[in-house]
Amino acid sequence: MEIFVQQLINGLTLGSIYGLIAIGYTMVFGIIGMVNFAHGDVFMLSAFIALIFFLILTTWLGISSVALALFIVLIIAMVLTSLWGWAIERVAYRPLRGSFRLAPLISAIGVSIFLSNFVQVAQGARNKPTPPMIRDVIVLFQGESGYNVAISYKQIIIMIVTAVLLSIFWYIVQKTSLGRAQRACEQDRKMAALLGINVDRTISLTFVIGAALAAVAGTMYLLYYGVVSFADGFVPGVKAFTAAVLGGIGSLPGAVLGGLIIGLIETFWSAYFSIEYKDVAAFSILAIVLIFMPSGILGRPEVEKV
Amino acid sequence: MNAPSITASAQTEAVTKTFDLSAALKDAFRSALITFGLSIPILSFRTEQSGADLFLSSRWGLALIVTAIVFGLRLLIHAFTASRAYRKAIPSPRQATELVHAQPSAFQHVSRFAIPFFLGVAIAFPVLIYLIQGGLNESRYWIDLGILILTYVMLGWGLNIVVGLAGLLDLGYVAFYAVGAYSYALLSTTFGLSFWICLPLAGILAAFWGMILGFPVLRLRGDYLAIVTLAFGEIIRLVLINWVDVTNGAAGISSIPRATFFGIPFTASEDGFAATFGLEFNGMHRMIFLYYLILALALLTNFVTMRLRKLPVGRAWEALREDEIACRSLGINTTNTKLTAFAIGAMFGGFAGSFFAVRQGFVSPESFNFLESAIILAIVVMGGMGSQIGVAIAAIVLVGGPEVLRNLTFLKAVFGEGFDPNEYRLLLFGLGMVAMMVWRPRGLISEREPSVILKERKAISGSLVKEGHG
Numbered sequence: 001m002e003i004f005v006q007q008l009i010n011g012l013t014l015g016s017i018y019g020l021i022a023i024g025y026t027m028v029f030g031i032i033g034m035v036n037f038a039h040g041d042v043f044m045l046s047a048f049i050a051l052i053f054f055l056i057l058t059t060w061l062g063i064s065s066v067a068l069a070l071f072i073v074l075i076i077a078m079v080l081t082s083l084w085g086w087a088i089e090r091v092a093y094r095p096l097r098g099s100f101r102l103a104p105l106i107s108a109i110g111v112s113i114f115l116s117n118f119v120q121v122a123q124g125a126r127n128k129p130t131p132p133m134i135r136d137v138i139v140l141f142q143g144e145s146g147y148n149v150a151i152s153y154k155q156i157i158i159m160i161v162t163a164v165l166l167s168i169f170w171y172i173v174q175k176t177s178l179g180r181a182q183r184a185c186e187q188d189r190k191m192a193a194l195l196g197i198n199v200d201r202t203i204s205l206t207f208v209i210g211a212a213l214a215a216v217a218g219t220m221y222l223l224y225y226g227v228v229s230f231a232d233g234f235v236p237g238v239k240a241f242t243a244a245v246l247g248g249i250g251s252l253p254g255a256v257l258g259g260l261i262i263g264l265i266e267t268f269w270s271a272y273f274s275i276e277y278k279d280v281a282a283f284s285i286l287a288i289v290l291i292f293m294p295s296g297i298l299g300r301p302e303v304e305k306v
Numbered sequence: 307m308n309a310p311s312i313t314a315s316a317q318t319e320a321v322t323k324t325f326d327l328s329a330a331l332k333d334a335f336r337s338a339l340i341t342f343g344l345s346i347p348i349l350s351f352r353t354e355q356s357g358a359d360l361f362l363s364s365r366w367g368l369a370l371i372v373t374a375i376v377f378g379l380r381l382l383i384h385a386f387t388a389s390r391a392y393r394k395a396i397p398s399p400r401q402a403t404e405l406v407h408a409q410p411s412a413f414q415h416v417s418r419f420a421i422p423f424f425l426g427v428a429i430a431f432p433v434l435i436y437l438i439q440g441g442l443n444e445s446r447y448w449i450d451l452g453i454l455i456l457t458y459v460m461l462g463w464g465l466n467i468v469v470g471l472a473g474l475l476d477l478g479y480v481a482f483y484a485v486g487a488y489s490y491a492l493l494s495t496t497f498g499l500s501f502w503i504c505l506p507l508a509g510i511l512a513a514f515w516g517m518i519l520g521f522p523v524l525r526l527r528g529d530y531l532a533i534v535t536l537a538f539g540e541i542i543r544l545v546l547i548n549w550v551d552v553t554n555g556a557a558g559i560s561s562i563p564r565a566t567f568f569g570i571p572f573t574a575s576e577d578g579f580a581a582t583f584g585l586e587f588n589g590m591h592r593m594i595f596l597y598y599l600i601l602a603l604a605l606l607t608n609f610v611t612m613r614l615r616k617l618p619v620g621r622a623w624e625a626l627r628e629d630e631i632a633c634r635s636l637g638i639n640t641t642n643t644k645l646t647a648f649a650i651g652a653m654f655g656g657f658a659g660s661f662f663a664v665r666q667g668f669v670s671p672e673s674f675n676f677l678e679s680a681i682i683l684a685i686v687v688m689g690g691m692g693s694q695i696g697v698a699i700a701a702i703v704l705v706g707g708p709e710v711l712r713n714l715t716f717l718k719a720v721f722g723e724g725f726d727p728n729e730y731r732l733l734l735f736g737l738g739m740v741a742m743m744v745w746r747p748r749g750l751i752s753e754r755e756p757s758v759i760l761k762e763r764k765a766i767s768g769s770l771v772k773e774g775h776g
Contacts, residue, residue, distance in 0.1 A: 035529045049347040055362050083343050095744045102475050103743045105529050110739025117732040122348050276548045283537040290534050291522045
């Protein structure tokens, strides 16, 4: 029972990180119908940006308050990663509109390889550990066998930041004119353009929002694990994509739901079955979902038109 | 051929020959500014580790150099596109008929000589290297490089069946390469079977896995198919890592039996290759044998592919690539068509895998990661999907290119002693894939030889075929 509750907490934390990344996949797929293969590497890049600015703030500028440093790092990481997201879309995806169907995917694989190797060349191939930023935990209750069920402050921070940013983001998509333009482009790009929506700018903004949320995920990942390496983009990226597909690709609540489910499956699988095969489990879920229920939990089935 | 020229009427806006310098400068400056913004965190600071702590060092110079390079490139692109736009604005009489040439195109003229030329160079390569380097031991490096390139040529041709002909984007091709390598490694170390028995077995096993993995993905197309094959490739690699009892896990299988000359081992002993043929013993004999072995395997792949294209199954593949729904309504069994494409592509991957195992004498799961799949895919994409000679050229450029860069000593003088182009190989691969999709999405060789000919042979422009359409 204690292990179950503890894994539930861990799983929800991990799941909120996956959910944040999954939104980037699901929005891009919704609006231009491509799998942004490089999104996982954008997430990894943002973790590096966060790491570097955290070091600048704490060691060079001497900010001692971790909370303040984290807040500034989060904002800077979001801004700079958004710039990367915008630039990637502008250089690698926009010229390909109207090209054959797999061209954007191949281009995205190229971007993914470029990003991870760029970070490797620029920052070195080794793992980058940071000293633990926040150590304190709250013991929720004590089990009979002396097993404490605890929730750490960083888990609380991750869940709160995720919830707050998701609601801001939800407000933007549902209530503002930007969000309306975005949803219109999702439904019918040509019609939206006829009605005076700047489609290119809307698509750019979609990438910017996706990258900003990936930056939040990257900062939270760094806070949670305290270590990042250039190869860390691939597996979380695939898992987040699995989450997006599981929740129903194109659906925003679906992405968050899928992220939470994948996070829970991963932690419970590691706790009760085998930790070695946890990635196999994630990849298998991806294959099974794509083959047997490609429209996911909350997605709309795709209609094939001749 | 008398179709009215559409381009002449469409191009009404005036295009000046001189390009607008101030606008180009402004745009280049903007790109440079963005590049600088992008390089602020990652390039300007470097995280170094000392003991348990990380500390930062700054290197603004590098960021500024990269920014300056982007500025210059952007200006060049502007100058280039301006002159091209001017040329395009004057309609040429050939423009309307550009898509289908009645005459054999320049590509066909070249290819008539290029293919025998490449083949001749490939066959004579060890002799040429021997003559140039002046000795067997001196030519070791080049023969090794030749083997490596030919392995990728073969893998590229194998994947070309799946991606180029059948139009199914397979991101997990390396799984079949792994199946082939582990088949040979396990069969030879546990049962003591020889390479010549294991080679067909490895091919059959890989084809079998191709069918198993191909069966569930029959309904999927395009991006989803690519992602599922990627997942399968990763699952096979993770199983190889974790199933320690059989595969020895991440440590891999070592001391795999070496190749023999049809039963005669390449050793210095009495019944070895050198003694049997009255030669002086040299380890290079084995290397040259391996070179011809992979050349033969690669040519077999090419030959089978070229023949299959002319058979009903090959035509069905190409029809499937062009339009799956039309294909189905014409009564082609898409299930069988897809499965044969997967199985035959996988079979050649298996052959290449068992060759890899016999060459290395050691296999480990690390040789079969996603990046390997991506490199093979990059070779196929850059060669022009479906074009055999293009794939070979791309393999030579992508695999041989970095090696050539490494030997250029003046690069070391420019970039410092520690400069290793291999570090930047994958970086350039990634950029190359993007650049290829932006500028030449059909690959280096975008024209196709038609599979079926009515009276006369015409070249098909790449823009008329739909490779990888899903």
